[in-house]
Amino acid sequence: xxxxxxxxxxxxxxxxxxxxxxxxxxxxxxxxxxxxxxxxxxxxxxxxxxxxxxxxxxxxxxxxxxxxxxxxxxxxxxxxxxxxxxxxxxxxxxxxxxxxxxxxxxxxxxxxxxxxxxxxxxxxxxxxxxxxxxxxxxxxxxxxxxxxxxxxxxxxxxxxxxxxxxxxxxxxxxxxxxxxxxxxxxxxxxxxxxxxxxxxxxxxxxxxxxxxxxxxxxxxxxxxxxxxxxxxxxxxxxxxxxxxxxxxxxxxxxxxxxxxxxxxxxxxxxxxxxxxxxxxxxxxxxxxxxxxxxxxxxxxxxxxxxxxxxxx
Amino acid sequence: xxxxxxxxxxxxxxxxxxxxxxxxxxxxxxxxxxxxxxxxxxxxxxxxxxxxxxxxxxxxxxxxxxxxxxxxxxxxxxxxxxxxxxxxxxxxxxxxxxxxxxxxxxxxxxxxxxxxxxxxxxxxxxxxxxxxxxxxxxxxxxxxxxxxxxxxxxxxxxxxxxxxxxxxxxxxxxxxxxxxxxxxxxxxxxxxxxxxxxxxxxxxxxxxxxxxxxxxxxxxxxxxxxxxxxxxxxxxxxxxxxxxxxxxxxxxxxxxxxxxxxxxxxxxxxxxxxxxxxxxxxxxxxxxxxxxxxxxxxxxxxxxxxxxxxxxxxxxxxxxxxxxxxxxxxxxxxxxxxxxxxxxxxxxxxxxxxxxxxxxxxxxxxxxxxxxxxxxxxxxxxxxxxxxxxxxxxxxxxxxxxxxxxxxxxxxxxxxxxxxxxxxxxxxxxxxxxxxxxxxxxxxxxxxxxxxxx
Numbered sequence: 142x143x144x145x146x147x148x149x150x151x152x153x154x155x156x157x158x159x160x161x162x163x164x165x166x167x168x169x170x171x172x173x174x175x176x177x178x179x180x181x182x183x184x185x186x187x188x189x190x191x192x193x194x195x196x197x198x199x200x201x202x203x204x205x206x207x208x209x210x211x212x213x214x215x216x217x218x219x220x221x222x223x224x225x226x227x228x229x230x231x232x233x234x235x236x237x238x239x240x241x242x243x244x245x246x247x248x249x250x251x252x253x254x255x256x257x258x259x260x261x262x263x264x265x266x267x268x269x270x271x272x273x274x275x276x277x278x279x280x281x282x283x284x285x286x287x288x289x290x291x292x293x294x295x296x297x298x299x300x301x302x303x304x305x306x307x308x309x310x311x312x313x314x315x316x317x318x319x320x321x322x323x324x325x326x327x328x329x330x331x332x333x334x335x336x337x338x339x340x341x342x343x344x345x346x347x348x349x350x351x352x353x354x355x356x357x358x359x360x361x362x363x364x365x366x367x368x369x370x371x372x373x374x375x376x377x378x379x380x381x382x383x384x385x386x387x388x389x390x391x392x393x394x395x396x397x398x399x400x401x402x403x404x405x406x407x408x409x410x411x412x413x414x415x416x417x418x419x420x421x422x423x424x425x426x427x428x429x430x431x432x433x434x435x436x437x438x439x440x441x442x443x444x445x446x447x448x449x450x451x452x453x
Numbered sequence: 454x455x456x457x458x459x460x461x462x463x464x465x466x467x468x469x470x471x472x473x474x475x476x477x478x479x480x481x482x483x484x485x486x487x488x489x490x491x492x493x494x495x496x497x498x499x500x501x502x503x504x505x506x507x508x509x510x511x512x513x514x515x516x517x518x519x520x521x522x523x524x525x526x527x528x529x530x531x532x533x534x535x536x537x538x539x540x541x542x543x544x545x546x547x548x549x550x551x552x553x554x555x556x557x558x559x560x561x562x563x564x565x566x567x568x569x570x571x572x573x574x575x576x577x578x579x580x581x582x583x584x585x586x587x588x589x590x591x592x593x594x595x596x597x598x599x600x601x602x603x604x605x606x607x608x609x610x611x612x613x614x615x616x617x618x619x620x621x622x623x624x625x626x627x628x629x630x631x632x633x634x635x636x637x638x639x640x641x642x643x644x645x646x647x648x649x650x651x652x653x654x655x656x657x658x659x660x661x662x663x664x665x666x667x668x669x670x671x672x673x674x675x676x677x678x679x680x681x682x683x684x685x686x687x688x689x690x691x692x693x694x695x696x697x698x699x700x701x702x703x704x705x706x707x708x709x710x711x712x713x714x715x716x717x718x719x720x721x722x723x724x725x726x727x728x729x730x731x732x733x734x735x736x737x738x739x740x741x742x743x744x745x746x747x748x749x750x751x752x753x754x755x756x757x758x759x760x761x762x763x764x765x766x767x768x769x770x771x772x773x774x775x776x777x778x779x780x781x782x783x784x785x786x787x788x789x790x791x792x793x794x795x796x797x798x799x800x801x802x803x804x805x806x807x808x809x810x811x812x813x814x815x816x817x818x819x820x821x822x823x824x825x826x827x828x829x830x831x832x833x834x835x836x837x838x839x840x841x842x843x844x845x846x847x848x849x850x851x852x853x854x855x856x857x858x859x860x861x862x863x864x865x866x867x868x869x870x871x872x873x874x875x876x877x878x879x880x881x882x883x884x885x886x887x888x889x890x891x892x893x894x895x896x897x898x899x900x901x902x903x904x905x906x907x
Binding site for chain 2: 203314315
């Protein structure tokens with residue numbers, strides 16, 4: 142009662158004062174957030190919105206001098222995409238890259254993390270840094286170096302194979318081998334990141350669980366299978382989603398190493414979008430491809446969340 | 454946002470990549486370009502590659518006399534912004550100075566632009582209304598930039614007859630001339646004369662059959678690994694064969710004729726080098742023919758004038774006298790490809806008189822010779838070839854003669870796409886075992902699907 146009275150006393154003046162101070166607080170809050178909000182609005186939200194509008198137009202070379210005067214074509218770009226064989230090919234290529242690349246990156250990353258966490262005691266930091274360096278190296282530089290490694294005549298890989306009397310293939314020049322070569326590189330590069338995150342996950346598993354398992358007579362494999370993996374489920378979910386999203390946007394590797402060839406065997410969705418948008422200047426069409434890719438990423442992420450959540 | 458953890462900040466650029474606005478704002482376009490955007494065609498010589506011939510003999514290069522037919526000299530004033538690409542852009546300052554000496558009222562400033570950014574920079578400039586007054590432009594870019602409506606038609610007082618006809622034609626889009634040729638390049642046969650002699654051949658090949666026979670001899674008796682190295686997916690190497698066989702990309706009525714009997718025959722001939730194992734059908738990305746030519750494994754190829762210098766540089770005395778160049782072998786005709794760069798004036802320019810006067814100045818024979826000596830690029834003006842600096846060079850004379858019979862890709866706005874489609878079909882022909890007729894039909898269908906942008 143007493144407190145209520147005390148609170149009520151200044152009531153008549155309160156609304157205005159509170160309102161004013163709230164407004165003040167809001168303003169202060171926004172001014173702190175302003176640098177981000179302004180940059181986000183200009184450099185991200187604006188273009189995202191603009192490209193969405195663009196995907197319903199036939200924006201091309203003719204509209205350069207008068208962008209506002211472009212023609213709206215409704216869903217035509219999207220309909221055209223459905224029947225576009227090259228787009229279908231790029232979808233399949235990207236799917237191939239993701240379906241093979243993501244599990245490989247995760248499994249190898251987990252194995253290495255596990256080894257570093259329990260088995261290897263010497264040079265731990267050395268290995269950790271070693272596996273992580275590719276992640277922080279420029280992807281273009283890596284792609285250029287790998288192109289040299291994979292060169293059929295003077296590349297390190299084929300020269301090594303030659304020592305053993307094996308005639309190495311033209312890795313990037315063969316339509317069948319080009320994509321696996323790119324996957325190998327991407328997995329090698331992606332390993333470091335999954336390894337670091339898995340390491341963090343592994344270290345957060347209480348050792349008491351392993352002690353309990355060994356008391357129950359579990360082998361090392363059983364402990365791994367029934368303690369480590371279930372405890373890592375949130376980490377696996379996170380990495381699957383992040384890696385898939387990253388891999389769905391495959392661009393630099395084929396861009397630098399193969400140019401999408403041979404015979405379009407490494408043409409990814411992003412590469413095709415780039416080609417349409419910047420080489421041919423079909424900006425409307427390219428915007429439509431961008432939004433299909435966006436939907437795809439959102440959809441795949443959603444499915445992954447559902448699947449892994451429901452299992453858990 | 455999470456993407457960033459995994460793969461650099463570029464996902465942003467990727468998602469927004471579809472929008473021109475996004476690209477301009479985020480600078481994503483620059484980022485892509487910095488990654489080494491493919492030159493869409495590769496028509497241009499690698500900058501400064503050719504070492505060229507002795508540059509001492511040009512007594513008349515001062516060029517103080519004849520210039521500027523466009524407007525009366527002297528009353529020109531104001532500022533001119535000029536964009537030059539690649540090597541030319543960095544060397545162009547001397548031309549600007551020479552022009553300013555004659556026209557003291559005009560201030561010319563040169564902006565050098567890298568070739569791999571040229572298209573994006575020009576598109577951005579046009580979209581933003583910030584175009585230069587004058588720009589260099591690759592002959593294969595004319596169709597798409599004329600389409601934007603940002604180019605000024607060439608005034609009537611610039612005489613087309615002074616240029617190589619095929620070079621002038623690269624600037625004609627929908628019957629209007631939008632550019633003036635600046636310099637040209639064409640493709641010839643480079644071959645190892647020592648290996649040819651070892652195989653009993655002393656004369657350069659004059660016909661298609663002789664070219665084939667020579668390629669076989671090079672491989673069988675000359676000791677080379679290959680005969681003639683042709684591009685597996687390069688329309689610039691295929692089109693000369695199509696033209697020489699009496700075919701063309703577009704027929705007289707402007708319809709595609711890529712599966713004409715002449716085209717099928719040309720494709721069959723082209724493919725036979727791959728079928729017979731005379732031309733490698735697997736070429737590693739970034740393969741350089743020059744060292745392979747010097748070492749003798751790849752004894753013949755078609756290329757432009759820049760390879761004169763590259764071979765000298767790579768082979769030096771070791772290869773001197775052991776190689777030669779020859780014009781395109783004859784079928785119906787002996788037509789080669791013409792490329793190079795043109796000069797355009799933008800219609801947003803507020804100093805068009807001075808702009809055209811500058812273009813006209815660059816087209817004077819004396820300026821052209823001076824530019825050859827500076828940048829080692831071939832004059833587009835026929836009179837420039839009479840100068841001893843060019844006329845006395847044996848190898849250049851072969852290029853000069855070939856330029857009389859050259860053609861270029863049609864100047865349509867969709868050429869980028871058409872070229873890509875041709876390359877894709879060529880790749881299927883040369884690396885697979887597709888039937889030339891089927892590939893020709895595929896080319897035709899693809900081209901009809903793309904259209905000419907009309």
